[in-house]
Amino acid sequence: DTAVSQTPKYLVTQMGNDKSIKCEQNLGHDTMYWYKQDSKKFLKIMFSYNNKELIINETVPNRFSPKSPDKAHLNLHINSLELGDSAVYFCASSLVGGSYEQYFGPGTRLTVT
Amino acid sequence: SQKIEQNSEALNIQEGKTATLTCNYTNYSPAYLQWYRQDPGRGPVFLLLIRENEKEKRKERLKVTFDTTLKQSLFHITASQPADSATYLCALTHGSGNTGKLIFGQGTTLQVKP
Numbered sequence: 113d114t115a116v117s118q119t120p121k122y123l124v125t126q127m128g129n130d131k132s133i134k135c136e137q138n139l140g141h142d143t144m145y146w147y148k149q150d151s152k153k154f155l156k157i158m159f160s161y162n163n164k165e166l167i168i169n170e171t172v173p174n175r176f177s178p179k180s181p182d183k184a185h186l187n188l189h190i191n192s193l194e195l196g197d198s199a200v201y202f203c204a205s206s207l208v209g210g211s212y213e214q215y216f217g218p219g220t221r222l223t224v225t
Numbered sequence: 226s227q228k229i230e231q232n233s234e235a236l237n238i239q240e241g242k243t244a245t246l247t248c249n250y251t252n253y254s255p256a257y258l259q260w261y262r263q264d265p266g267r268g269p270v271f272l273l274l275i276r277e278n279e280k281e282k283r284k285e286r287l288k289v290t291f292d293t294t295l296k297q298s299l300f301h302i303t304a305s306q307p308a309d310s311a312t313y314l315c316a317l318t319h320g321s322g323n324t325g326k327l328i329f330g331q332g333t334t335l336q337v338k339p
Contacts, residue, residue, distance in 0.1 A: 116268075143323065152331065153312070153331060153332050154329070154331055155269065155314065155329040156329070157326050157327065157328075160324075160326060162323045167323050167324055168324060168326055202268050202269075204268075208322075208323045211256065211257050211274075211318055211321075211325060212274075213259060213271035213274055214259075214269075214271065214327065215271065216268030216269045216270070217268050218267060218268050219266075219267070219268050
């Protein structure tokens with residue numbers, strides 16, 4: 113069974129479109145995250161949710177809106193996509209806080225043309 | 226400014242040798258430091274976690290050290306194998322409690338040649 117799953121794996125879209133990425137974890141963790149990995153391979157946290165509550169919101173444009181319908185799911189909706197949004201987006205989960213290992217999904221490669 | 230840096234972008238070694246990867250940080254005081262492995266096209270996979278009051282942690286062929294005075298962690302793979310070829314990421318914990326987050330280095334790509 114896949115611990116952290118994301119859909120879709122690949123997403124190719126045009127500038128200005130709105131798209132969503134879905135994430136689910138079956139590990140029973142309380143905390144879920146969205147990360148962005150750019151072309152230079154830097155992995156940077158965007159958001160963190162704990163029990164459906166937004167805990168960490170890095171300086172991310174408000175075109176990005178995470179939603180957590182329950183603690184096993186964390187979706188990412190992106191409005192008005194821009195070229196600079198092209199990256200690989202990873203979902204992850206862990207027990208609460210930064211002191212525990214995180215389990216990452218397979219990533220969604222977003223290409224904005 | 227706060228920085229976390231891994232020693233080099235790429236490291237090439239011969240099979241059977243010990244690989245040593247370095248992670249240095251500036252202006253952080255992490256209570257925890259973690260190492261992850263990332264293969265191309267995949268998400269990072271957790272390897273080891275070390276606490277600030279631990280000097281060394283081992284798991285099979287892996288060993289991590291954490292020197293809070295030098296602000297450095299070393300990651301060793303002994304008896305390296307071609308299957309160990311991957312990118313290795315260090316990550317430190319910034320903040321505490323449920324607002325704690327991981328700050329990742331840029332990674333070091335290890336290539337083990339047979």
